Amino acid sequence: MKQKPIYGVMAEFETPEQVLEAARRTRDAGYRSIDAFSPIPVEGLAEAVGFDWTALPIFVFLGGLFGGCTGFGMCWYANVISFPLNVGGKPYNSWPMWIPITFELTILGASLTAVLGMLALNGLPTPYHPTFNVPRFAMASTDRFFLCIKAKDKKFDLAQAKAFLEGLHPHGVYEIED
Amino acid sequence: MDSEGSRNIAGVTEPEPIIGPGHTFETVTDKISSIVLRGGTTPGWVFGFLIAFSLLMLLNLVVTLLMIKGVGIWGIRVPTAWGFAIVNFVWWIGIGHAGTLISAILLLLHQKWRTSINRFAEAMTIFAVMCAGMFPLLHMGRPWLFFYLMPYPNPMWMWPQFRSPLVWDVFAVSTYFTVSLLFWFVGLIPDLATLRDRAKSKAAKIIYGMLSMGWRGSAVHWSRYETASLLLAGLATPLVVSVHTVVSFDFTIGIIPGWHTTIFPPYFVAGAIYSGFAMVLTLAIPIRKYYHLEDLVTMRHLETMAKVMLATGLIVAYGYAIEAFMAYYSGDANERYMMWNRIHGPYRGLYFMLIACNIVIPQSLWSRRVRRSIPMLFFVSLVVNTGMWLERFVIVVISLSRDFIPSSWAVYLPTKWDWATYLGTFGLFFTLFYLFIRFLPMISIVEVRSLVHETSEEKPHS
Structure with missing residues (x-):
């Protein structure tokens, strides 16, 4: 069977504080292509995933x-x-x-x-986005917080990234098919 | 209006919570979205919608008749060429001021209590501006030539008269409508994404999916989203003030007695907020009861809105007093006669009703008992709505029906078609409103979730 391409890996968290802390640690670990998803705007989360200013x-x-x-x-x-x-x-x-x-x-x-x-x-409207391939991601618009390391990151290695995210004590870690 | 005020001033009681106890992200999301996704089409909704839709059909009938026969079916006769159409235009657009005020000015002032009411107040704004916009178009007599108001290259080589407040009105009202719609839609995007993710039926998933444009709550998106919301709020704030100011210019730039006065812009804006809040209360009270939203739209919301009404009502009362004083102080015979005519002329009954509705009865809101009694509050909100309509009638009709030359005086009386047009716009308003509460989340889910998060942070151990 042909291996499907991977967009990245994603970890699920329960509170905004957890995802904020996780985002900071992921960035400290050297990952640069990361993004976080939340049902409410979380102060400092955009900065934590490396977003500094907007025009x-x-x-x-x-x-x-x-x-x-x-x-x-x-x-x-x-x-x-x-x-x-x-x-x-x-x-x-x-x-x-x-x-x-x-x-x-x-x-x-x-x-x-x-x-x-x-x-x-923001690149909207986006008719298709790989993150929606994760069934649990539907909860990102209700009460769950997600952190994603994208495969395009220079440091990305599927097994390592998964292990790293597991180390942040998330509720779950999922692979995102592209 | 201060959200922390009751703690500081009263010194005895903690402020009431803005949302009921025990709510989590999940419960508020479920509560609001289930009205749309699972609440379905209840008999009460169908009944109300049918009444509204019948009135909308009445509007259809009147507009058709108006197209065939012309504005002569209305009671407008020289000298009163601005009858019900302008009265209703100003009334509806005044109502349309509360929504943007609640969502823009109160956002900038960090008034958290706005979160549960801003969504439907904004919807109310948009629908009210639609109703308002119909009247000047119909009043033109040949509505199909409305595009003459727009600056466009045309074979007559003509431009609109850019020095006329009526043309300013076109720009002000259409800008206000566009910006209110944008603001409302931007607020809806994350909530539409919630509906998309929670919808069970395929059709709902597709429609909400398209409307939410692939929103996925990315932190970077949120950051730009919040920047855009704040900028929009900052832009909408002066816009709200400017719209009713421009509407008041329609009057003040004319030289008719009772119109040519500098107090009109602030007094019109205060009146608009007054009537807007009255309408929000009129709508919020039955809706929170019918959909059991008492723990989201709490007593505290109703009480705060009552206080805003009381405050703006006092500004309006001050406006009335200054109007009368300036008529006297100007020494101008026509201005003085205008005031005398309001009190003694053929429309004196309406003038005294106006004073009763807008000044006397709302003073009952000083009493905490009245502010916390839902029937009383509902009654006062209806009274203020009526009073504000009477105010516009008094300004438009009394001044026009008796101007400078007694030989041209005439009493204006509306015809049944005037009333039918007015009722018909209620049909339009409520039809849209019923569709809104059925198909869109009437309370901002995202903002209520943020509120839940903030309140849980304040009291982490309770």
Whole structure:
């Protein structure tokens, strides 16, 4: 029988504190390609698996800037360049009147970037992901916490990684088929 | 409003817990998701849904008639060209303010009690904004030309009038709707993943699976997710304030007596929050009873919402007082007449009902007994909803029906089709709401789980 390729190994824990501790120890042991899964956001867990920063706030700022410039630019272009209309000698570029639209489009641009940027950076939607091949992984959205060492890690060796995870006293250790 | 307040101020009692005792991740997940996955279609749900759906069909009928015959079927006549349509628009959009306020501002202020109510308050917001948005479109007379409001390249070489608050409204309301929807959906993603993993039927697995987009709770994903949620909350907070401000500009930029005043923006925003919280209470009280959610939506939630209502109600009362004072103090004959007309004119009954509903009766919330009595609280919430509707009627109709030239004065009376349109939007609202509580988790499972975790950390040995 042909051996199925392996995505990694996964250990199951019962509390956020356990998985946090396990993630730190795994990283200390030299594994770099690791990830943790939890039903609630766990403070410090992303840092423990080696995630340090996200460019999302920068994108959101740029999105807001783009929205605001679009709003102001549109009002200005319509009333100064495209269709100037002299009403009682009032200035064409009556900028205080552009503020509400500028503001609304700033918020719209930033919010759309925040949501779409978050999804894009997270690689969502993901129609298929190997972790779902582990039956117990369904519990990751209820009350169990998982730590995964991926096969692409330079230090990865199936037997060693399994033994290492066993040493962290998890509830169970599973192989993930790719 | 302070979550720790009762401990500090009263000095005698510990604050009540935000969720009932004995809950674990498993129990809260099961409790909320089973309403969707196993609670099924109960007779009570079907009964309520059918009533709502009949009203939605009434809306269908009215809109069809309106398309055929035009806005003449409504009671709007010059000088009162803004009748029920604008009253209902402002009322619905006001209701739509509580959801984003609860989920954005209270998130930034770390008010933990918001977790059990934010999901359905946000749903309420979205559905209320949908109802609100219908009215200006129908009121245009030719709703099929609504796209004239959008800046798009057109053969007439025309732009919308960007100096008009009515165009600002288009941008404000559509942005508000989009951002509220995004915020709501982002909050739903992890819960949809929970439903996907717990669903038994193939169809449910596929649908929730597609909606949850492959969410698997990765720590890195959570980190970006939380960054995005915080940014959205920060963006939504000024947005909430701006939307009703822009709605109030529809009035204040006009020169009609009673409209041309600088207090409108803050007083409209306070009124919106007031009516929004009243509506959250009106919806939360029956739902928690019917679905036995008393240990998630606790007495403490209801009491806190009552306090928010009391506080915003006082701001609204201050607004009324300043309105009357400025009418007097301006020395302007038309402004003074407007105020006299409110108290003595043909609509005086509504004005006094407004004062009773929005100022007098809600003062009962000072009493702890009233705040903790569910029937009383439900009654006050209905009274405030009515009062806020009357407020918009008083502002729109009384000012318009008697403006500067007595020869053009006329009494405005709504027709049966006005009432039918209004009732019809209740149909739309409640149909959507019934579908929401049947098919989506009405309380944020993830946030309640986090709350369980935090409360167990605070008292590790109990």
